[in-house]
Amino acid sequence: MARILQNEDYRMSIITEPSGQACGARITGCDLSDPLDDMLMQDIREAWHAHKVLAFADQQMDDDALERFTVAMGGFGEDPFFDPIAGRKNIAAIQREADETSPLFAENWHSDWSFLPQPPSGTCLLAIEIPPVGGDTLFSNQAAAFAALPDARKIDLRKLKGVHSASRGYAPDGLYGDKDEGRSMAIRPSKAALARHSHPLIKRHPETGEEVLFFSISYTIGIEGMNDKDALQFLIELHEWCERDEFIYRHKWERDMLILWDNRSVNHRATGGYEGHRRELHRTTIAA
Ligand code: SIN
Numbered sequence: 001m002a003r004i005l006q007n008e009d010y011r012m013s014i015i016t017e018p019s020g021q022a023c024g025a026r027i028t029g030c031d032l033s034d035p036l037d038d039m040l041m042q043d044i045r046e047a048w049h050a051h052k053v054l055a056f057a058d059q060q061m062d063d064d065a066l067e068r069f070t071v072a073m074g075g076f077g078e079d080p081f082f083d084p085i086a087g088r089k090n091i092a093a094i095q096r097e098a099d100e101t102s103p104l105f106a107e108n109w110h111s112d113w114s115f116l117p118q119p120p121s122g123t124c125l126l127a128i129e130i131p132p133v134g135g136d137t138l139f140s141n142q143a144a145a146f147a148a149l150p151d152a153r154k155i156d157l158r159k160l161k162g163v164h165s166a167s168r169g170y171a172p173d174g175l176y177g178d179k180d181e182g183r184s185m186a187i188r189p190s191k192a193a194l195a196r197h198s199h200p201l202i203k204r205h206p207e208t209g210e211e212v213l214f215f216s217i218s219y220t221i222g223i224e225g226m227n228d229k230d231a232l233q234f235l236i237e238l239h240e241w242c243e244r245d246e247f248i249y250r251h252k253w254e255r256d257m258l259i260l261w262d263n264r265s266v267n268h269r270a271t272g273g274y275e276g277h278r279r280e281l282h283r284t285t286i287a288a
Pocket of ligand 1 (some may be wrong): 106136138166268269270
């Protein structure tokens with residue numbers, strides 16, 4: 001059912017319902033466990049660029065289908081600091097047991113692996129076990145957040161570079177480091193997390209041309225040429241700006257759902273509120 005006739009002249013392979021929030025759209029009318037033909041992938045790519053986060057409802061995808069979709073979107077990206085699930089090289093489980101008490105994974109805003117020299121273009125997350133309440137994923141539209149700034153501020157921000165690092169999370173003394181106990185996820189902290197890489201604070205999206213605020217409170221640990229105290233204050237203010245409701249999409253999970261987001265134009269974070277329930281999603285990273 002990968003083709004839906006919209007009218008006599010135009011065939012569209014997906015049905016797109018915008019979320020009505022800062023970004024995000026629900027996609028139906030396609031079956032991602034079927035072969036993924038070029039027209040379907042082109043329509044998905046267009047919708048992805050327009051809405052930044054796509055939620056494919058009513059999918060019957062297994063890990064093979066998740067891998068096929070990731071390859072069709074550009075291939076697998078690197079996944080540092082995670083072990084993959086058994087039998088797969090490129091799928092990680094984002095999971096939390098019903099009785100787990102360790103700090104929630106990924107509760108702070110970030111763009112996946114932004115500390116890499118070539119951060120991934122996107123991420124796929126497939127529902128495996130969804131709690132009956134809570135566990136929403138939040139997204140901030142970093143292009144809209146930049147566009148809404150005064151022109152003078154934009155000019156200043158374009159001159160800056162953010163210093164990115166995984167140290168706060170994945171270094172031995174980080175949040176998921178040696179003192180992190182009782183976590184069911186296969187996180188592998190290491191000294192490699194101390195590495196730093198700078199990126200322009202304002203990046204131009206390579207496919208849409210939009211200017212985007214490329215930083216996060218998780219992975220941006222400084223601003224080149226600014227002392228640490230001033231940089232922290234600067235980053236907190238910018239972070240608070242991006243957290244405003246007008247830039248946010250709250251994604252509510254359903255069974256049989258795959259989501260796809262664009263790390264080049266949104267930040268995201270996990271939320272809790274499902275104590276006593278298990279949650280598991282399978283994640284793949286799409287190469288730059
Ligand atoms: C992630 O950042 O990959 C996880 C998001 C979530 O658990 O909602």
